[in-house]
Amino acid sequence: MITEAMLGPDHPHTATSLNKLAILCYYESDYKSAAELMRRALSIYEAVLGADHPDSRSSRESLRVIVAKLEAGTADS
Incomplete structure (x- = not known):
């Protein structure tokens, strides 16, 4: 990824x-x-910005939604 490399x-x-x-x-x-x-x-947001930063909270909520979809797909299999 270009951003990571730079x-x-x-x-x-x-x-x-x-x-x-x-x-x-x-x-x-x-x-x-x-x-x-x-x-x-x-992980990066929490380490650099802190767990209570809006970007950390938003990513945590997004991860919750993603994991729920992942688990729902596993349950359907």
Whole structure:
């Protein structure tokens, strides 16, 4: 990923790129990839900005939604 290569793996802009990729994967119904990417984004946001930052809270909620979809898909199988 270009952002990660330029800014490093722990930069908030890297987390934002990961977050956006996760959302794209979610809308493509690739919930496994979406969850992985959102977990990475959340980890960066929490480490750099803190757990109570709006970006951290938003990513945490998005991850909750993604995981629910992932679990629902597993239950249907």
